[in-house]
Amino acid sequence: xxxxxxxxxxxxxxxxxxxxxxxxxxxxxxxxxxxxxxxxxxxxxxxxxxxxxxxxxxxxxxxxxxxxxxxxxxxxxxxxxxxxxxxxxxxxxxxxxxxxxxxxxxxxxxxxxxxxxxxxxxxxxxxxxxxxxxxxxxxxxxxxxxxxxxxxxxxxxxxxxxxxxxxxxxxxxxxxxxxxxxxxxxxxxxxxxxxxxxxxxxxxxxxxxxxxxxxxxxxxxxxxxxxxxxxxxx
Numbered sequence: 283x284x285x286x287x288x289x290x291x292x293x294x295x296x297x298x299x300x301x302x303x304x305x306x307x308x309x310x311x312x313x314x315x316x317x318x319x320x321x322x323x324x325x326x327x328x329x330x331x332x333x334x335x336x337x338x339x340x341x342x343x344x345x346x347x348x349x350x351x352x353x354x355x356x357x358x359x360x361x362x363x364x365x366x367x368x369x370x371x372x373x374x375x376x377x378x379x380x381x382x383x384x385x386x387x388x389x390x391x392x393x394x395x396x397x398x399x400x401x402x403x404x405x406x407x408x409x410x411x412x413x414x415x416x417x418x419x420x421x422x423x424x425x426x427x428x429x430x431x432x433x434x435x436x437x438x439x440x441x442x443x444x445x446x447x448x449x450x451x452x453x454x455x456x457x458x459x460x461x462x463x464x465x466x467x468x469x470x471x472x473x474x475x476x477x478x479x480x481x482x483x484x485x486x487x488x489x490x491x492x493x494x495x496x497x498x499x500x501x502x503x504x505x506x507x508x509x510x511x512x513x514x515x516x
Contacts, residue, residue: 284485284506285474286318287498288345290338290357291329297499298329299452300412301421306502311341315349318501323352325377325444325474325496331358332379333420346372356408356444362392362399369404376400377444379408380418386425388432393439405440406474409433409465412448421448430468442472444496450478452499457484463491480505 288295288311295308308314318324326345330336337358346353346368355368356377365376378396383389396405409429410417416425416432429445436443445465447457457478466473475488476496485495485506500506 283323283489283494284321284501285323285325285354285494285496286314286321286501287325287327287476287496288314288318289327289329289498290341292336293338293341296329297452297502300448301329301451305452305499308502312344312348315345321351323354323374323494324349326353326355326373327377328355328357329420332356333422334358342368342373343371354406356406362395365396365400365405369400375404375406375441377406377408378440379410380420382407382436382439383416383418383425383427386427388435390435390439393436397439402439403441406442406444407436407440408444408446410446410448417448429465433465433469437469437471440471442474443469444474444476446496447475447477451476453478454480454499454503454505456480459484459487459491462488462493466491466493482506 295311296304297306299305326342328338330338342355352374354375355373359365359376359378360381368376411429416427450457455478462475474494474496479495479497480500488495
């Protein structure tokens, strides 16, 4: 299954190249709900909150309340209280990235508190990877950890993983299917793959391997099924 991504920055839906350079922006954020109406799940990521540069909470609340489908929200979720608040807006699951790690290790205390308060069925852990290592803090800090090393420790605290292949994120170069297949063999929990996915061949290959595909740039540019309404260059 393909899952469209709505990455929020400064009140706009944007697409960044490797989390840094803005390549595309959409002003009509709520209009994306109609544009993506045929997809049963949406990913909404607050990039400003992830980078500690602000918040798009207003837009997230509106998207969750008006989506009429499953919405998974991530970006800057560092406390149990914030996770509870977002779920109260109607999000199906919250996506936790940087907060899942502390001092280069799995933040077991935080994840345990999160599991007890909201339930592991509502938690997805983001394993964003660059150069084979997990990256956090808006993909600015690289840990020594590799995803396959920590997945067994993380499994008791979540219902699945979102894994972004940051090396190719936003580049339209395609993703690394073999890497995702290796990662899937490490866990029985579902993995949603992201990062550079540009074709239905890749989406179908991931689905065959038991994974969903979270897609951004390829949808927004019209490479995959979506129109170009409201799209502009920054």
